Amino acid sequence: MGNSVWIQARVLLLLPVLVLAACTLIVSCDIKGSSGEQTIAEGAKLEKAADGTATRQVKWIYMSPPIPSQTVNTAYADQNPELASRLLEWIDQAKNIDGQGLTPPLHERSMAIEIVYENRTIQEVRPAWNCTYVNTGAECRAVEGKVWISDSDGNETFADSEPLFEFVQNDYKSWMPGVTPFRFPELIRLNETFQIQGHGSLMEKMVATLSLKDEVVWKSAAVAVDHGDYEIMGILDSKKYPAGEYEINITGVPFEGFEDVIGSGSIGTYVIVTE
Known part of the structure; x- marks a missing residue:
């Protein structure tokens, strides 16, 4: 089977190492059925929470790439309060505009x-994008200093914000350096300790399993995730486990109440177990 890695269901910030074609800042996208430019109605505004956006407590900040990546970019507000404060300040200072001639990134094909x-x-x-529509497709470019802001309550708007635009384009790299989301063992030797490591996770706990012929034969205890980092240790007794090719999986356990926010699922690959 080699070292292929797969993802099952939705696991946030535990991304498989894949290379897929997608739209980026300069794109040609197939958008069949589009009736033309997508703009927000004039006067539509992104409303703040009753207590003010800047006072809402941030839990995490992460970058969502347009295609799966070999690294993830995550920040935890209690470790990086300056970043959280700056982003909230920039959002608060962003000037809402009517979005004439602008388009939200199609099919979420941009960094966010x-x-x-x-x-x-x-x-x-x-x-924010400016798109030229041709028949069933579109060519789109990011517009300097313009952003699209939306939230899970259904509010959305275009806005002028040079710092937000620069952050989502490039500056996030210095504030939130990329980390490798997970590392599986290349080989497991019977009677010797093996480990699985992860970084940048938003889960509360992680669990690992080993399966042989589609049957789970080993399962770790749930390991706590500390600001994205975790390490799962294990050992296979040669008296109980034969050598061979095993399926190895890691599964995230979300924080209570955040199941619908970050999802759940598993990531796996194959590993050779030998004497």
Whole structure:
């Protein structure tokens, strides 16, 4: 089977190493059925929470790429309060505009800032696009200084914000360096300790399993995730487990109340177990 990696269901920030074709900042996209430019109605505004957006407590910040990536970019508000404060300030200062001639990124095919709050709401910031439509397709470019802001309550708007635009385009890399989301063992030796490591996760706990012929034969205890980092250790007794090719999986356990926010699922690959 080799070292192929797969993803089952939806696991946030535990991404498989894949290379897929998708639209980026300069794109040609098939958008059959589009009736033309998508713009927000004049006067539509992104309303703040009753207590003010800047006072809502941020839990996580992460970057959502247009295609799966080998690295993830995550920040935890209690470790990086300066970043959380700056992003909220920039959102508060962003000037809502009517969006004439602008388009939200089609099919979410752009990098995005995702801000998850303790109250389980999410704000998302993407670069605004200008698209030229030709028959069933479109060619789109990010518009300097313009962003698209939306949230999980259904509010959305175009806005002028140079700092948000620059952050989602490039500056996030210095604030939130990319980390490898998971590392499986290349080989497991019987009677010797093996480990699975992960970084950048938004889960509360992680569990690992080993399966042989589609049957789970080994399962780890649930391991706590500390600001995205976790390590699962295990050992296979040669008296109980034969050598061979096993399926190895890691499954995330979301924080209570955040199941619908970050999802759940598993990631797996194959590993050789030998003496």
